[in-house]
Amino acid sequence: xxxxxxxxxxxxxxxxxxxxxxxxxxxxxxxxxxxxxxxxxxxxxxxxxxxxxxxxxxxxxxxxxxxxxxxxxxxxxxxxxxxxxxxxxxxxxxxxxxxxxxxxxxxxxxxxxxxxxxxxxxxxxxxxxxxxxxxxxxxxxxxxxxxxxxxxxxxxxxxxxxxxxxxxxxxxxxxxxxxxxxxxxxxxxxxxxxxxxxxxxxxxxxxxxxxxxxxxxxxxxxxxxxxxxxxxxxxxxxxxxxxxxxxxxxxxxxxxxxxxxxxxxxxxxxxxxxxxxxxxxxxxxxxxxxxxxxxxxxxxxxxxxxxxxxxxxxxxxxxxxxxxxxxxxxxxxxxxxxxxxxxxxxxxxxxxxxxxxxxxxxxxxxxxxxxxxxxxxxxxxxxxxxxxxxxxxxxxxxxxxxxxxxxxxxxxxxxxxxxxxxxxxxxxxxxxxxxxxxxxxxxxxxxxxxxxxxxxxxxxxxxxxxxxxxxxxxxxxxxxxxxxxxxxxxxxxxxxxxxxxxxxxxxxxxxxxxxxxxxxxxxxxxxxxxxxxxxxxxxxxxxxxxxxxxxxxxxxxxxxxxxxxxxxxxxxxxxxxxxxxxxxxxxxxxxxxxxxxxxxxxxxxxxxxxxxxxxxxxxxxxxxxxxxxxxxxxxxxxxxxxxxxxxxxxxxxxxxxxxxxxxxxxxxxxxxxxxxxxxxxxxxxxxxxxxxxxxxxxxxxxxxxxxxxxxxxxxxxxxxxxxxxxxxxxxxxxxxxxxxxxxxxxxxxxxxxxxxxxxxxxxxxxxxxxxxxxxxxxxxxxxxxxxxxxxxxxxxxx
Amino acid sequence: xxxxxxxxxxxxxxxxxxxxxxxxxxxxxxxxxxxxxxxxxxxxxxxxxxxxxxxxxxxxxxxxxxxxxxxxxxxxxxxxxxxxxxxxxxxxxxxxxxxxxxxxxxxxxxxxxxxxxxxxxxxxxxxxxxxxxxxxxxxxxxxxxxxxxxxxxxxxxxxxxxxxxxxx
Numbered sequence: 029x030x031x032x033x034x035x036x037x038x039x040x041x042x043x044x045x046x047x048x049x050x051x052x053x054x055x056x057x058x059x060x061x062x063x064x065x066x067x068x069x070x071x072x073x074x075x076x077x078x079x080x081x082x083x084x085x086x087x088x089x090x091x092x093x094x095x096x097x098x099x100x101x102x103x104x105x106x107x108x109x110x111x112x113x114x115x116x117x118x119x120x121x122x123x124x125x126x127x128x129x130x131x132x133x134x135x136x137x138x139x140x141x142x143x144x145x146x147x148x149x150x151x152x153x154x155x156x157x158x159x160x161x162x163x164x165x166x167x168x169x170x171x172x173x174x175x176x177x178x179x180x181x182x183x184x185x186x187x188x189x190x191x192x193x194x195x196x197x198x199x200x201x202x203x204x205x206x207x208x209x210x211x212x213x214x215x216x217x218x219x220x221x222x223x224x225x226x227x228x229x230x231x232x233x234x235x236x237x238x239x240x241x242x243x244x245x246x247x248x249x250x251x252x253x254x255x256x257x258x259x260x261x262x263x264x265x266x267x268x269x270x271x272x273x274x275x276x277x278x279x280x281x282x283x284x285x286x287x288x289x290x291x292x293x294x295x296x297x298x299x300x301x302x303x304x305x306x307x308x309x310x311x312x313x314x315x316x317x318x319x320x321x322x323x324x325x326x327x328x329x330x331x332x333x334x335x336x337x338x339x340x341x342x343x344x345x346x347x348x349x350x351x352x353x354x355x356x357x358x359x360x361x362x363x364x365x366x367x368x369x370x371x372x373x374x375x376x377x378x379x380x381x382x383x384x385x386x387x388x389x390x391x392x393x394x395x396x397x398x399x400x401x402x403x404x405x406x407x408x409x410x411x412x413x414x415x416x417x418x419x420x421x422x423x424x425x426x427x428x429x430x431x432x433x434x435x436x437x438x439x440x441x442x443x444x445x446x447x448x449x450x451x452x453x454x455x456x457x458x459x460x461x462x463x464x465x466x467x468x469x470x471x472x473x474x475x476x477x478x479x480x481x482x483x484x485x486x487x488x489x490x491x492x493x494x495x496x497x498x499x500x501x502x503x504x505x506x507x508x509x510x511x512x513x514x515x516x517x518x519x520x521x522x523x524x525x526x527x528x529x530x531x532x533x534x535x536x537x538x539x540x541x542x543x544x545x546x547x548x549x550x551x552x553x554x555x556x557x558x559x560x561x562x563x564x565x566x567x568x569x570x571x572x573x574x575x576x577x578x579x580x581x582x583x584x585x586x587x588x589x590x591x592x593x594x595x596x597x598x599x600x601x602x603x604x605x606x607x608x609x610x611x612x613x614x615x616x617x618x619x620x621x622x623x624x625x626x627x628x629x630x631x632x633x634x635x636x637x638x639x640x641x642x643x644x645x646x647x648x649x650x651x652x653x654x655x656x657x658x659x660x661x662x663x664x665x666x667x668x669x670x671x672x673x674x675x676x677x678x679x680x681x682x683x684x685x686x687x688x689x690x691x692x693x694x695x696x697x698x699x700x701x702x703x704x705x706x707x708x709x710x711x712x713x714x715x716x717x718x719x720x721x722x723x724x725x726x727x728x729x730x731x732x733x734x735x736x737x738x739x740x741x742x743x744x745x746x747x748x749x750x751x752x753x754x755x756x757x758x759x760x761x762x763x764x765x766x767x768x769x770x771x772x773x774x775x776x777x778x779x780x781x782x783x784x785x786x787x788x789x790x791x792x793x794x795x796x797x798x799x800x801x802x803x804x805x806x807x808x809x810x811x812x813x814x815x816x817x818x819x820x821x822x823x824x825x826x
Numbered sequence: 827x828x829x830x831x832x833x834x835x836x837x838x839x840x841x842x843x844x845x846x847x848x849x850x851x852x853x854x855x856x857x858x859x860x861x862x863x864x865x866x867x868x869x870x871x872x873x874x875x876x877x878x879x880x881x882x883x884x885x886x887x888x889x890x891x892x893x894x895x896x897x898x899x900x901x902x903x904x905x906x907x908x909x910x911x912x913x914x915x916x917x918x919x920x921x922x923x924x925x926x927x928x929x930x931x932x933x934x935x936x937x938x939x940x941x942x943x944x945x946x947x948x949x950x951x952x953x954x955x956x957x958x959x960x961x962x963x964x965x966x967x968x969x970x971x972x973x974x975x976x977x978x979x980x981x982x983x984x985x986x987x988x989x990x991x992x993x994x
Contacts, residue, residue: 077914080922081929082906083859083899090858177843264959266863266871266923316861316923317959348864555921555960720917724965728920731962755868755957763950763963771964 061777061784062715067567068783071720072574074560076314076553086314088286089345092272096341097126099334100179101327102169102186103354104161107195107424107748108207111159114169115187124178127338128186129170131157134333138214139299141325141356142391142429143289145530145591151224151231151390152216156300156329161190162209162388163424164749165354172334172342195424197748199360199385202229202421209388209422222394231386232394232420236401238474239413244377247412248368252450256365256442257814258797260385260742261358261735262758263431267316268351269326272343273335276309283332284311288322288552289592290582300329301336308332312582315554319732320430322554323594324356324391352758353750356429357742359396359420360385363442373456375408375465380443382418384435387427393420396430399524400439405475406684407443407486407520409467414475424748430594432732433793436523441815444519444798449811458518458802459490459499469776477528482683483776483786486520489688489710492774493518496708497690505806511697514705517803518690521794524682525778525787526597533602534588534676537566537609539617541663541670543656545570547609548580550590551602556789557721558598562606564718565782569610571636572655588674596685596787599717601677603782608675616671621658625651683778685786686712689730689795695807700819702804704734706768709795714778714786722788726771729792735761737797741816829892833857834901842888848874848881851888852898859899859926863957870956873927874898880934899926906933912969920960928956932970943975 062069079086116128134156142150157167169186173179196207210226217224222232245251271285281303287293290310298305315322327344334342346355361384368377382400386393401416408414431437451458467473469484494500497516505515536548547566553559563577570577580587590602614634621639622629627650631641639658640649653661662668692706709730716722739759743751752758777784797815804822805811812821830839833855842851849872852860862884863869872884875897899906906929912918919925935944935952944952949970958966971978 071915071917073914074917074919076922077917077919078910080919081910081913081925082903083926083929085858087861087923266869266921266957266959267861268863315921317921319959348866555923557917557920718917720915720965724917724920724961727962727964728960729962732959754866755864756866760957760959761962762954762957763967764954766962766964767950769962769964 065568065783067564067574069716069719072560072564072718074557074721075563075579076559080314087267087316088270088272088284088313091284091313092343093274093341096272096343097172097174097338098176098179099330099342099344100171100183101167101330102171102183104164104166104168106161106190106192107164107197108193109161109190110193111161111168112189112191116169118187119171119182119185122173122178122182122185124174125171125182126174127172127334128182129157129334131155131159135300135302136214137299137302138216139296140391141296141389143292143323143325143592143594144395147218149219149222149394150392152218153210154389156333160212163426165426166388167354170330170334172338195748196229197424197744199421199423200362200383202423203419204228209424219394226422229422230419231390231422232397233418235415235417236475237415241377241379241413241415244411244413245368247370247376249371250369250450250453252365252367252446252453254365254446254449254813256363256445258361258438258441259815260360260428261431261740262352262742263319263321263357264760265317265319265321268348269346269355270344271328271331272341273331274341275335275339280307280309281332281336282309282311283328284313285328286315286322287312287328288318288554288594290552290584291550291589292592293325293328294584296325297329297332301333310584312552315552318554319432320434320594321356323430323592326355348755349753352753353426356391356427358431359393359428359435359438361400361438363400363439365442365446367446367450369450371454373454373461373464376412378405378408378411378414378443380405380416380439382439384418384420385423385425385428386420387423387425389427390422391427391429393428396435399435402475402477403436403522403524404439404443406467406473407522408465409471409473410465416475425744426750432729432790434595434790436790437794440519440521440794441797445801445811445813448517448798448802448805452805459494462520463487463490476684479681482780483714483778484686485712485774485776486686486688488774489686489712492772493688493690493708493710496710496770496772497692497706499690508694512694513697513807514692514694515803515807516690516692517799517801517806518688519795519798519802521687521689521791522684523596523787523791523794524684525600525781526679526682527595528679528682531591531595531597531601531679532676533590533597533605534674535562535602535605535609536588537613537673539613539659539662539671541660543659544576544578546578546580547606548587549602550582550587551598552582552593554593556593556725557718558593558602561599561717561721562602565603565606566610568783569607569614596789596791599785600781600787601679603717603785605675605677607782608677609673612673612675613671616673617658620662620671621653627651681780683714683780683786685714685788685791687791687795689799691796691799691803693800693803693807695804695822697808700823702738702817702819702822704766704800706770707734707796708770709792710772710774711788711792712774712776713788714781715775715784716773717785722773723771725788726792727769730769730796731761731766733793733796734766734800736815737800738816827889829889831891831893832895834897844889846888848883848886848888848891852883852896857898857900861923861926863924868957870931871924871927873930875930875934878934878937880931899929902933909933909969909973912973913966916965916969918961918965918969924956924958928953928958928966931956932973936974939974946976
C-alpha cells in the first residue's frame with residue numbers, strides 16, 4: 029500500500045535551490061534505511077518562515093495588550109546585602125505609577141526557576157522578592173506603571189537601606205567560606221541525590237567511578253595532569269526575556285511568555301504565587317531564540333504576581349543589560365583532569381573532578397555538572413577505569429542556568445584538551461590517537477547510565493572531517509609568511525537525545541473536516557523549526573505533503589503535556605510520539621472505513637490521498653474514498669466523530685549524537701591575534717530530519733562555540749558587579765569572525781529513534797573550544813587552558 | 827512636541843515626548859517588524875531606512891525624522907519577498923528575530939550596488955553590524971549570494987585569506 033504515491037512536494041522544489049558547502053558531497057552511510065524517506069531528510073521550508081521574514085507581529089512583545097501596564101525592576105547594587113527597609117512613598121507619587129511591590133508583599137514559599145521535571149533537582153532557594161539580595165542584579169522591588177517613563181522614574185525613587193554583607197565571589201573559595209549564601213529558612217531540597225550541604229555553600233556533590241583507577245594509572249606510561257577553566261557565557265539570544273500576564277474570564281492567570289518550558293513555568297507560577305496549578309495558563313508565541321536561557325523562568329512570576337494583584341494586564345521586557353546581568357548564564361567550571369595512557373596511545377585511565385559555580389541560586393546546578401563527566405568520558409569508554417567527581421557551589425554571582433551543551437561543553441573542553449595534550453606529548457597524530465581509543469557500537473557505557481551504544485559513526489566523522497580540511501596535506505602547523513602561522517586542531521563531542529527516564533513528549537493528532545490534520549504539540553519551537561520537523565514526521569507516516577499537517581504550538585490549557593524543548597529532546601522524543609500518533613490515526617482511519625464498507629480493517633489501504641480496498645485481480649478498487657470525503661463523512665449525518673489519536677513517548681534511552689570538529693586557525697606571532705580561517709564539523713545525528721535546519725543548527729552551534737573559545741567572557745569587578753553588560757563588552761562573533769564553517773553529516777541509524785534520528789541541537793557547540801585551543805597550541809607552542817583564548821594568553825601564556 | 831514625517835509612503839503627524847527614540851515611535855505606530863536587541867547600536871535588529879539610508883532606530887531621536895522619509899519592512903512587503911524566498915529556502919531565518927533588520931540592510935545594500943555583483947568580502951563588511959545568534963551566518967550568506975547573483979560556491983577559505991591581506 030505504499031506503492032501508489034504521487035505527490036507534488038514543495039520540498040522537492042526547494043531542494044533544487046539548496047546549495048551545499050563548496051565541493052562537499054553529502055555522505056550518507058545509512059542509505060538503505062532512509063532511502064525511501066519522502067518528507068524527512070529533505071530541506072523543507074519552515075512553516076513560519078514567510079511570516080517571520082515579513083516581520084509579522086508574532087512575538088511576545090508584539091502581541092501584548094496595548095493597555096498593559098509596564099513593569100520595571102529595581103535591581104540590587106550589592107553582591108550580598110540584607111534590606112533593612114524600603115521606602116516606596118516617593119516612587120508611588122510619580123504620576124502614572126500604579127504599584128510598587130517589595131519583599132513585604134510576596135508569598136513566602138520558596139521555588140526554583142529551573143525548568144525541570146518533578147521532582148525538581150534544583151533546590152527551592154528563592155522567593156519572588158527576598159529581604160536578602162545575593163548578587164548584583166538580584167530583584168529588590170517591582171514597579172508597575174502606566175508607561176515606561178513613569179516606571180523608570182519611580183525605580184530611581186525607591187529608597188533602599190541595605191546592610192551590606194561580605195560576599196563570596198571566587199567560586200574556588202566557596203566551600204566552607206565564612207560567607208554562607210543560603211542560610212535562610214524555607215530552603216527546600218527536593219532530590220536527595222544532590223547531597224546538598226548549603227551551610228558549606230555546596231549546592232550539590234557526587235560522582236561515579238568504574239574500574240580500579242589506581243591500578244589503571246599504574247599501567248599508564250604517560251599521565252597528563254592538568255586543570256582547565258571555562259567561564260560563564262551569555263546565551264545571548266536576540267530576543268531578550270519578556271512576558272505579559274493577565275487574568276481571564278474565570279479569574280485565572282494567563283501568562284504569555286517567550287519560554288522553552290511552558291509547562292514548567294505553569295508549576296513555577298503556581299508554587300511561587302501559592303495558587304493551584306489549575307489557576308494558571310501559559311502560552312508560548314514565536315520565540316526569538318533561547319539556547320537554554322529560556323529553559324529557566326525569569327520574569328514570568330513577576331508579571332503573573334503583579335497581574336494577579338492588580339487585575340490588569342502587566343508586561344515586562346528586559347533590556348539587554350538586564351538580560352546580561354539579571355538572568356542566567358552558562359555555569360563556570362574548573363576541571364581537573366588526569367589522563368593516563370600507554371606509549372602507544374592507548375588511554376587506560378581518566379579521572380575528572382569538576383567544580384561548578386551555580387552563582388546565587390541553584391538553577392540547573394545539580395544537573396549541568398553531571399554532563400561534564402557523563403557526556404565526555406564515554407568517548408573513551410575503553411579506558412580500564414574512569415572516575416568522575418563533582419562539587420557545585422553557591423557564590424554571590426549571577427545564577428547560572430542552562431546553555432546549549434549543558435555541562436558537556438565544559439567537560440569536553442577539559443577532556444578533549446587533555447587528549448590533545450596527550451597526543452602532543454606522545455608525538456602522535458591527534459586523530460589517530462582518537463581512532464585508537466574511540467567508543468564503538470555495541471559497547472556498554474558505564475559513565476552514560478550504563479546505556480548500550482546502538483549507533484555511532486564517529487570514526488567516519490573524523491575521517492570525513494580530515495578529508496574536508498585537508499588534514500594530511502596541510503599538517504598540524506605551517507608558516508604562511510609575515511610572522512603568521514596556520515595550524516590545525518581537532519576535537520570530538522557527544523551529547524544525549526533527552527534526559528533519560530525523565531523527559532516525556534506527547535502529541536494529539538486529529539483528522540479534520542476537509543481532509544487535513546492538526547498536530548497539537550507541547551514542544552516549543554524557539555526558532556529551531558520543530559513545528560515543521562514534527563509535521564515532517566507526521567507527513568512521512570500519513571504520506572501527505574507537510575502543508576497538510578497544521579502544527580499547533582503551546583498553550584498549557586490545550587496542548588498535550590511535554591516537558592519542553594531542551595536537552596536536545598524534541599526530535600527524538602516528541603518526534604517519536606508524533607510517529608506513534610500518526611500510526612494510531614492511520615489505524616483508526618482504516619478501522620472506520622472498514623466499518624463503513626463492511627470489510628476487514630486489514631484489507632483497507634491508505635496512500636495518503638485515498639482509502640481503498642484493492643481488487644484481488646488488480647482491477648478497479650472494490651471500495652474507494654478520497655481523504656476529504658472520508659473526513660467529511662466522519663462528522664456528517666448527525667453522528668460520528670472527528671478521528672483523533674494521542675501518543676506519548678518517554679525517555680527509555682538517550683542515544684548520543686556525535687561530532688568531529690577541526691579548526692584551522694591563523695595566529696599572528698607578533699600580536700597573538702587568533703583567527704579561525706576555516707572550521708569543519710561532521711555530525712552523526714542519526715537520520716537527518718530536515719537537511720537545511722540540521723545544517724543551520726550545526727553552523728550556528730559552531731559559531732557560538734567559536735565565540736566561547738575566543739571572545740565571550742562574563743567578567744566581574746572586584747565588588748561583584750558584572751562588567752560585561754552589553755554587546756560592546758561581551759563580544760559575540762560577527763560575520764567577520766566566522767568566515768567559513770563547513771558542515772557535513774555521516775548519519776548512523778539509531779534503532780530507538782524516530783526513523784533512525786538522534787539529536788543535533790546541542791552536540792554542535794562542543795567541539796570549537798578544544799579544537800581551537802589545540803590549533804593555537806600547535807601554532808604558538810603552548811596550550812591555553814582557560815577560556816577565552818585571548819591574544820594576551822597566546823602571547824604570554826596564562 | 828509635534829513632528830511630521832512620511833512612514834512607508836504615508837504622511838504621519840504625531841505628538842511625542844521629546845526624548846522618544848525612533849524605535850519607540852515606530853513600534854507605537856504599529857511597525858512591529860522593528861525589533862530591539864541591544865539598545866547600544868551593536869546588533870542591527872532595529873535597522874530601518876531614513877531617506878533610504880539604513881539607520882539604527884534605537885539610537886536616533888524620533889524628532890530627527892521630522893520632515894524625512896522613514897521605511898520599515900512593513901513598507902517593503904513586495905520588494906522583500908524575493909530575498910525572503912532565498913532566506914526561507916536555506917532555513918536561514920531560524921528564530922526570525924534578527925531577520926527584519928538584516929533584510930532592511932541587504933535591500934539597502936542592493937540599491938547601493940545598482941546591479942553590480944559584490945564580492946564576498948564587501949557583503950561581510952556591509953553586514954558586519956547585523957548580529958545573528960542562531961545561524962552562524964553561513965545560511966544567510968548562501969541566501970545573500972543567491973539573491974545578489976554572486977557565485978554560489980564562493981570559496982570561503984580563500985576569501986578569508988583575501989580578507990586578511992586586505993587588512994594587512
